[in-house]
Amino acid sequence: MTKALSLNADQKAKLEDIVKAEHEKLRAIHEETHKSIEGLLNPNQIPKWEKYSAEHKKKHHAKAN
Numbered sequence: 001m002t003k004a005l006s007l008n009a010d011q012k013a014k015l016e017d018i019v020k021a022e023h024e025k026l027r028a029i030h031e032e033t034h035k036s037i038e039g040l041l042n043p044n045q046i047p048k049w050e051k052y053s054a055e056h057k058k059k060h061h062a063k064a065n
Helices: 009-040 046-064
Strands: none
Touching: 009 046
16 A cells, blocks of 8 residues: 555554554454353353354455465
8 A cells, every 4th residue: 555655654654553553443343242242142152152253263364364
């Protein structure tokens, strides 16, 4: 994006700060969502959820790379 927009060093630094802050917000939302889901489940469902969540995370990271 830096090259595509011909950003200068100051703009690049500010953009990186924005992206980092938004990434942290998304991570917090994701963690809160997982906690809410776990709070909804009964003890027998939690291991299934953890397995599902781990598989989903693995697939998501494979797509990103």
